[in-house]
Amino acid sequence: MAANKINYILIVVGLVIIITGLTLMAGKGTTEQAFNPEIFSYIRIKVAPVICLFGFLFEIYAILKTN
Numbered sequence: 001m002a003a004n005k006i007n008y009i010l011i012v013v014g015l016v017i018i019i020t021g022l023t024l025m026a027g028k029g030t031t032e033q034a035f036n037p038e039i040f041s042y043i044r045i046k047v048a049p050v051i052c053l054f055g056f057l058f059e060i061y062a063i064l065k066t067n
Contacts, residue, residue: 010062
C-alpha cells in the first residue's frame with residue numbers, strides 16, 4: 001500500500017488546519033447599505049492565509065512521509 005495509517009491521520013490533521021484557516025477568513029461582507037469594517041481585520045487578512053498555507057504545506061509533508 002502506498003500510504004499507511006500514520007499518513008492518513010496526518011492528512012486529516014492537515015485538512016482540519018486548512019478548514020480552520022478558511023473559517024477564519026469567512027464572515028459577513030459589505031453590502032450597499034452598510035459598510036462592514038470587519039472585512040479588513042488582522043485575522044482575516046494576515047493570520048488565516050498563513051494558517052491555510054501551513055495546512056497545505058503540512059498536507060505535502062503528510063503525503064510524502066515515509067516510514
